[in-house]
Amino acid sequence: xxxxxxxxxxxxxxxxxxxxxxxxxxxxxxxxxxxxxxxxxxxxxxxxxxxxxxxxxxxxxxxxxxxxxxxxxxxxxxxxxxxxxxxxxxxxxxxxxxxxxxxxxxxxxxxxxxxxxxxxxxxxxxxxxxxxxxxxxxxxxxxxxxxxxxxxxxxxxxxxxxxxxxxxxxxxxxxxxxxxxxxxxxxxxxxxxxxxxxxxxxxxxxxxxxxxxxxxxxxxxxxxxxxxxxxxxxxxxxxxxxxxxxxxxxxxxxxxxxxxxxxxxxxxxxxxxxxxxxxxxxxxxxxxxxxxxxxxxxxxxxxxxxxxxxxxxxxxxxxxxxxxxxxxxxxxxxxxxxxxxxxxxxxxxxxxxxxxxxxxxxxxxxxxxxxxxxxxxxxxxxxxxxxxxxxxxxxxxxxxxxxxxxxxxxxxxxxxxxxxxxxxxxxxxxxxxxxxxxxxxxxxxxxxxxxxxxxxxxxxxxxxxxxxxxxxxxxxxxxxxxxxxxxxxxxxxxxxxxxxxxxxxxxxxxxxxxxxxxxxxxxxxxxxxxxxxxxxxxxxxxxxxxxxxxxxxxxxxxxxxxxxxxxxxxxxxxxxxxxxxxxxxxxxxxxxxxxxxxxxxxxxxxxxxxxxxxxxxxxxxxxxxxxxxxxxxxxxxxxxxxxxxxxxxxxxxxxxxxxxxxxxxxxxxxxxxxxxxxx
Numbered sequence: 001x002x003x004x005x006x007x008x009x010x011x012x013x014x015x016x017x018x019x020x021x022x023x024x025x026x027x028x029x030x031x032x033x034x035x036x037x038x039x040x041x042x043x044x045x046x047x048x049x050x051x052x053x054x055x056x057x058x059x060x061x062x063x064x065x066x067x068x069x070x071x072x073x074x075x076x077x078x079x080x081x082x083x084x085x086x087x088x089x090x091x092x093x094x095x096x097x098x099x100x101x102x103x104x105x106x107x108x109x110x111x112x113x114x115x116x117x118x119x120x121x122x123x124x125x126x127x128x129x130x131x132x133x134x135x136x137x138x139x140x141x142x143x144x145x146x147x148x149x150x151x152x153x154x155x156x157x158x159x160x161x162x163x164x165x166x167x168x169x170x171x172x173x174x175x176x177x178x179x180x181x182x183x184x185x186x187x188x189x190x191x192x193x194x195x196x197x198x199x200x201x202x203x204x205x206x207x208x209x210x211x212x213x214x215x216x217x218x219x220x221x222x223x224x225x226x227x228x229x230x231x232x233x234x235x236x237x238x239x240x241x242x243x244x245x246x247x248x249x250x251x252x253x254x255x256x257x258x259x260x261x262x263x264x265x266x267x268x269x270x271x272x273x274x275x276x277x278x279x280x281x282x283x284x285x286x287x288x289x290x291x292x293x294x295x296x297x298x299x300x301x302x303x304x305x306x307x308x309x310x311x312x313x314x315x316x317x318x319x320x321x322x323x324x325x326x327x328x329x330x331x332x333x334x335x336x337x338x339x340x341x342x343x344x345x346x347x348x349x350x351x352x353x354x355x356x357x358x359x360x361x362x363x364x365x366x367x368x369x370x371x372x373x374x375x376x377x378x379x380x381x382x383x384x385x386x387x388x389x390x391x392x393x394x395x396x397x398x399x400x401x402x403x404x405x406x407x408x409x410x411x412x413x414x415x416x417x418x419x420x421x422x423x424x425x426x427x428x429x430x431x432x433x434x435x436x437x438x439x440x441x442x443x444x445x446x447x448x449x450x451x452x453x454x455x456x457x458x459x460x461x462x463x464x465x466x467x468x469x470x471x472x473x474x475x476x477x478x479x480x481x482x483x484x485x486x487x488x489x490x491x492x493x494x495x496x497x498x499x500x501x502x503x504x505x506x507x508x509x510x511x512x513x514x515x516x517x518x519x520x521x522x523x524x525x526x527x528x529x530x531x532x533x534x535x536x537x538x539x540x541x542x543x544x545x546x547x548x549x550x551x552x553x554x555x556x557x558x559x560x561x562x563x564x565x566x567x568x569x570x571x572x573x574x575x576x577x578x579x580x581x582x583x584x585x586x587x588x589x590x591x592x593x594x595x596x597x598x599x600x601x602x603x604x605x606x607x608x609x610x611x612x613x614x615x616x617x618x619x620x621x622x623x624x625x626x627x628x629x630x631x632x633x634x635x636x637x638x639x640x641x642x643x644x645x646x647x648x649x650x651x652x653x654x655x656x657x658x659x660x661x662x663x664x665x666x667x668x669x670x671x672x673x674x675x676x677x678x679x
Contacts, residue, residue: 002050002061003031003164003513004073006126007172008135008214009043010151010158010223016045020172025049027171027660028164031075031513037061039071043216044128044135048073051516053372054081055099056269063102066094069130070105075164076123076145077520078103079264084118098269108136116211116230120264120526124164124206135214137162141231142379142524143194143208143500146509150175150203151225160214160225165510166203166348170643171660175202177643181464182473183349184600187632188453189432189446189470192501193349196473199639200348207474208500209233233495234480234533235488241536250539251552254531258553261525262288265375272520273298273366274375276326278314280547280554280563281377281386285522287322287557289375296324300366300374302358303330314562321559329365331358337583344642345657346514347506350635352628356506363515372518378503379523382494383532384550385441385487385541393441393486394544416447420622425454435471437481440490442498452629455609456601487537588649589637597648598640601633 005024007016021038025047032049039046039062048061054077062073078084081100084107089095093106100121107115108127113136122144127136139147149162154174163169170177183199186192195205206212209231216223235241244250262285266272274286276299290296301315312328319326336357343357344350366374381387416426429450433439453462471478474496481489504521512519522528532540535549542548546566554563588594590610592603609626616623637648646653654660 002048002073002075003028003168004075004124004126004147005047005163005168006073006161007045008160008216008223010160010214010216010225011221012157012219013043014155014157015042016040018045021045021047023661024163024168024171027167027658030516031164033516035060037073039073039128041128041130046071046073046126046128048075051372051513051518053077053268053270053518055097055101058097059099059101061101063097063099063105065105065109070108070127071130072101072104072108072125072127074101074104074123074125075147076121076125076140077518078119078121078123079267079525080120113211113213113228113230122521122524126162133216135160135216136211137206137214138211138230139206139208141209141526141529142495142504142521144504144509144519144521144524146505147206148198148203149206149212152202158223160223166198166200167654167658167660169203170654178202179600179640179644181461181600182468182470184636185453185465185468186470186501187350187352187636188457188629189449190497190501191352191449191628191632192497192506194474194497194501198348199350200643233492233529235484235492236534237483238485238488241485242534243536244539247552250535251549251556254549255553255556257525257527257531258284258522259288259292261522261528262375263292264525265520265522266292268373270372271298271370272373272375273300273369273371275299275362275377276301276315276318276324277377278312278316278318278562278565279377280551280558280565281380281523282375283318283558283562284550284554285375285377286318286324287554288522290322290324296322297375298369298371299324299326300362300369301326301328302355302362303328304332304355304358314565317559317562321562327365327369329358329362331361335361340583341638341642341651342657343511344635344639345654347510348643349506350632350639351506352631352635353502353506354631356511359507360511360514363512363517366517367515372516373520374512374517375520375522376508377523378508378519378521379499379528380547380550382499382503383491383523383529383540384547385491385537386547387441387445387494389444390441390487390490390541390546391544392444393490394541416451420455420625421451422454425451428453431469432471435469435478436493437478437484437489438486440486440493442490442493448625449628449632451625452632455626456605456629456633458599458602461600485537487541488533491533491540585638585649585651586634589634589641594637594648597645598637600636600640606630606633 025036028049032051034052035050037048037060046062062071064071078100081103084103088106095102116138123140124145124147125138146164148166152159152174161169169175178201180197180201182197183193195207198205210229213226214223274297276282276286301312303312336354339357433443508519539549551563590606595601595603595606613626641648641651642654
């Protein structure tokens with residue numbers, strides 16, 4: 001895993017000073033502490049930071065084809081690169097390194113834009129074809145590796161700037177950080193920012209499975225920018241899925257596909273560790289990794305300092321079963337308090353799930369222990385209906401059959417009223433369900449969040465978002481989704497929203513790479529998804545048993561108590577922020593003056609709910625909905641303080657925390673760069 005950055009002059013050939021490239025590369029030093037690399041041509045500059053994992057001695061970036069007319073910088077891993085290397089050599093290409101990055105310019109020569117659909121891996125890549133004056137930015141199928149881009153007019157020309165992190169774009173001094181309220185609204189709808197917009201005005205998230213083509217004409221002519229899809233999640237129409245009548249054969253087939261995915265992700269020139277939560281996902285991955293390696297990989301487990309949330313007992317069962325020697329990382333409210341702003345600097349977005357802090361500490365321990373790579377089990381819950389709301393939806397489905405379809409709408413309306421939703425909020429939630437192609441299990445969870453928009457938003461915030469549809473912004477055409485089984489419809493939206501926006505970003509790449517650790521995801525292998533997408537949803541949720549097919553595989557590898565243990569939601573306590581008032585800056589950020597200054601929220605509503613929600617039952621949905629909303633308010637205010645306006649509270653800004661040198665605003669972009677320069 002690495003970090004990439006670049007600046008392209010879209011209309012001219014202004015040079016990009018090396019000082020700018022280095023400053024932006026330094027802003028993501030954590031992504032690649034091992035090496036840096038730079039590329040300059042008239043009107044273009046690339047930078048990379050390398051975390052060396054494959055091809056340690058000869059994997060420097062940028063990489064080129066034989067005549068150096070095609071250049072690439074790359075973040076990620078191509079797991080089938082050996083196969084492609086052999087194929088390319090058989091076609092006459094000369095490859096001189098052992099690194100997966102080198103196949104990319106040669107793949108471009110052979111397959112052009114079709115190359116991305118052929119790759120099995122996690123990646124963000126920038127490629128420059130000098131002969132054609134064409135640039136390509138591409139991102140992997142599921143959004144494991146981040147990639148941001150923006151356009152700006154400065155120094156007399158039009159620029160496109162991209163990077164693995166928003167900090168690299170801000171470090172240029174060419175883009176002033178301003179809030180995008182659609183990004184903030186995504187936090188209140190999804191607890192995540194899945195794109196295509198970020199929380200920063202004008203800074204876009206390149207969506208998973210897409211690539212951007214930038215074609216330059218003659219000097220002075222406008223460049224063309226085109227976003228295209230090379231891969232999209234798809235499912236069979238309801239009733240047309242693979243039935244899998246032979247359960248034993250289906251279990252064996254899935255076991256083989258998952259085993260191969262784990263094996264691919266153990267390929268590295270450095271040791272590979274694994275996270276271990278004690279759940280069936282990570283435990284199965286560790287068990288298969290042991291079989292492949294002949295020994296258990298080093299395992300890392302978070303110990304939440306709360307008996308109700310601690311999973312180390314279950315992880316210890318697995319460690320003993322596999323003869324593994326685990327590393328345990330304790331985390332409690334004090335740790336969350338101490339690291340919360342650092343978390344937002346890493347994620348560049350408001351974070352409402354405080355367990356992200358625990359995972360950041362876990363990645364820190366992985367790095368401290370000398371590992372650069374760790375396996376993890378994300379993706380299993382998404383593809384195999386692993387979340388609790390799938391069970392609720394199944395019960396709702398049964399009630400519909402018993403009542404001839406009359407009961408579910410009544411239950412839904414009653415649930416909205418119980419949450420304290422206004423008529424406006426109910427209309428909004430119903431509109432969201434329609435935009436999603438119909439009600440689905442994930443919608444049940446998001447219904448807990450939607451009311452907070454109408455509880456806490458200021459009138460100006462609501463007015464600015466009046467016509468904004470968060471689902472349509474992600475996928476404007478949901479006609480296909482209407483033909484799918486509701487479970488698969490939920491899987492789709494989980495893969496479009498929850499996976500890239502939260503698990504792979506706020507809980508994945510952004511916090512792991514802040515500690516210089518690469519995460520690898522066997523359940524996000526191309527072949528694993530394709531297999532699970534095609535099967536009957538009954539193998540995902542059988543009765544009220546979630547992840548049924550995985551559990552059938554797991555019982556061959558794990559103790560029965562782990563294989564069939566119900567899903568537990570990994571989370572950390574929230575009371576450190578509100579009930580115990582441990583953070584001195586909470587009152588500053590949530591004061592009437594600071595709330596008004598940021599402009600997102602209604603000061604009166606925030607004040608009333610801070611006093612009111614603690615009196616509600618801790619087990620009630622009203623309390624959970626209100627608490628989620630308040631944490632989102634605090635997270636947004638802290639994000640605004642950190643990146644937009646450092647006067648809301650007595651706290652540092654992102655540059656101070658990240659150690660980024662303040663930008664110079666007198667950059668000389670008129671300097672000529674010889675066409676032969678490539679550092």
